Amino acid sequence: MKKSISKKITRIVILIVFFSIALLGSINFYASYKQTLKAAGIELTGCANITTGIINAEELFKLTKDDSSVTPSVNEQLNWTVDHKPIFSTHYILSLDGKVLASDQHLKDIGLEIGSQVALPKEALTHLMQGHTYYTSLYVVNGEERQTGYAPLFKDHNPKNEVIAINAIDFDGQVIRERTWETNKGTLVVTVLLPIIAAFITFVLVKKMIQPIRFIQKQVENVANGDLTHPPLKIETNDELQALAQGVNTMVQSLKTLINEINQTGTTTTNNAQELSASAEVAHQAIQTMNTNINQTSDLILNQTNLTQQADQHLNQISTHLNQMDKTIQHSNEMAIHSYEHAQSGQKIVDQTLKQMQAIHENTGQVNDIIHSLNYKSREISQVISIITRISSQTNLLALNASIEAARAQEHGRGFLVVAEEIRELSVQTKEATQQVSTLINEIQLESKKSVEQATNSQKLVDEGITFINETNQAFNQIANTAQNTANQSKQLTNETKEIKAKMRILVEEVHHVSQLAHQVNETSQQTGQVSAEQIRVMDEFVLVSRNLSIIADQLKQSIQQFQIK
Incomplete structure (x- = not known):
């Protein structure tokens, strides 16, 4: 089900107006609520301030x-306040720490009683201690919303005195x-109510404004149904709708002119298409005959081209084999030269190795002599250590005897006793040191024996190495001689192969030239055949197009007949 433009616009206007008024109403309600809350607070504090006079000052102090x-x-x-002004709900007196000291009969309605503790805001207490009144915003006490004035x-009751409650x-x-x-x-x-009134006014105005659109829609539907006989639209609104109506009138007039021209052109096109179709069929038969002759000539040339290409391929294969043979010979020659060079390098290395082995042999002999001498010296040191050990033992014994004699001499031998004791200690230390040295010398002699x-x-291994190096030197000499002979033979074979390659290259170029000529002739023949085949295809399409053109012209005449222009 389609929705009219007037309903859509009316709905949009309602939404906009409703949203705007709802927003303004919410803001106004909130502002009014805040003002009412403030007025109630002022009224509460005023009443709280006035009703202080009904309380007996002496009883209040007690x-x-x-x-x-x-x-x-x-x-x-306190009951007097609510009884005479029912808009208030409760009247009570608090201590400075928030404790209920006295109250009217309505305090129990909110779940409080005398002695209950009330949460007193710090800001309120500050104002009150300065002698000012104070009122709260709405707060909840046991599920009941309240506002309190203090x-x-x-x-x-003297403002110059201190605040007591x-x-x-x-x-x-x-x-x-x-x-x-x-x-x-x-x-x-x-x-x-305002959105409803605005919606009604908008609906009436919009419906009146879009009335010309209905006329334009009707005219467009007539054109879509092929009826161009209706009079032009007459809309004078001095806005876009008038311009749209004029555009529709111009379109209808242009469509009438176009249909007349198409009708005339369709008749001419039908006649020309029939003549063109007949001429195309004659040309098609002639091109088919020419294409048959070209195909026969192309087959003969193709056979000749294939034979020439086969000969060219065989010669190329022979040339390839010769190139591979030449590369192999050159590679063999290079390998032989490298072998000869490596053999000479190896021979030099062997000579150097032989010299180094001989030097190692001499150094090994010298080291052996040094180790023998070291072993002999170690034995001599061992003998000296034995003598020192015996002297140390004898010294220790003499020191002991001296200590005994000094002890017998008592006071006269005390100094001698100290000297004897020192000598004995030195003897003991000397003995321990000689034992350590003796142990080290024994280890040195053992290691010298192993060395x-x-x-x-x-030295034996060096002698064997020298023998092997001499044999290796002889083998390198034989390898160098053999490699030199191989290099000379490979060089001679390379020269002969180059002469054969030069002659084969000339033959390959001549056969390849003949093959290229045959290939060019074959390509030309094939291109001619392709052009001929393309001409046949084009003529087939041309015949088909001419026939289709005639059919389309007839269909076009039938199509425009559905438009009524008179």
């Missing part, structure tokens, strides 16, 4: 001193909401 005997009297005084209670009066939160609703009721009603054995074995 009440702050926890004298409960005056509580019933003060409670009765006024300071001075000693003897707090006078508190509550508003029910529902009263504030009802006041706000009463204030904004009219505005909310207008908020609901002599290793040096002897190394």
Whole structure:
């Protein structure tokens, strides 16, 4: 189901107006609520300040001193406030720390009683201690919304004295909401009615404005159905709709002219297409005959080309084999030269190795002699150590005897006793040192013996290495001679192969030239055949197009006959 433009525009206008008014109404309601809350707070603080006078100053002072005997009297005084002004819900007195000292009979309705603790805001206490009133915003006490106004209670009701208690009066939160609703009721009603009125006015105006569009739509539908006999549109709105109507009129007139021209052109096209089709069929038969002759000539040339290409391929294969043979011979020659060079290098290395082995042989002999000499010296040192050990033992014995004699001499031999003791200690230390040196010399002699054995074995291995190097030197001489002979033979074979390659290259070029000529002739023949085949294909398409053109011309005449222009 299609929706009219007027309904769509009306819906959009309703949404815009409703959103705007709803936004303004919400802002207005919130501002009114804040003003009502402020007015209620001022009213609460004013009443709390005024009603301080109904409380007996002496009883109030006793009440702050926890004298409960005056509580019933003060409670009765507080009942007066709500009884005479029912808009208030509760009247009670707080201590400076938030404790309920006295209250009217309505305090129990919110779940509080005398002695209960009330959460007193710090900001409120600060204002009250400075002698100012204070009111709160809405807050919840046991599920009930409240607003409280506070006024300071001075000693003897004299503002010059200190604050001894707090006078508190509550508003029910529902009263504030009802006041706000009463204030904004009219505005909310207008908020609901105004979009409806705006929608009705918009619908009427839009429907009147789009009436010309219906006329234009009807004219376009007539053109779509092939009816061009209707009179031009007459719309005078001096806006885009008038321009659109003029454009539709121009389109209809242009369409009439186009249909007349197509009708005339279709008849001429049909006649020309029939003549063109007949001529194309004659040309098609002639081209087919020429194409048959060209194909026969192309087959003969193709056979000749194939034979020439086969000969060219065989010669190329022979030339390739010769090139490979030449590369192989050159590679063999290079390998032989490299072998000869490597053999000479190896021979030089062997000579150097032989010299180094001989030097190692001489050094090994010298090392062997040094180790023998070291072993001999170690034995001599061992003998000296034995002598030192015996001397140390004898010295120790003499020191012991001297100590005994010094002990016999008592006071006269005390100095000699000290010297004898020092000599004995030196003897002991000398003995220990000689034992350590003896141990080290034994280890040196053992290692020297092993070194002599290793040096002897190394000298034998060096002798064997010299023998092997001499044999290797002879083998390198034989390899060098053989490699030189191989290089000379490879060089001679390379020269002969180059002469054969030169002659074969000339023969290959001549056969390849003949093959290229035959290939060019074959390509020319094939191109001619392809051109001929393409001409046949084009003529087939041309015949088909001419026939289709005739059919299309007839269909075009039938199509434009559905338009009524007279």
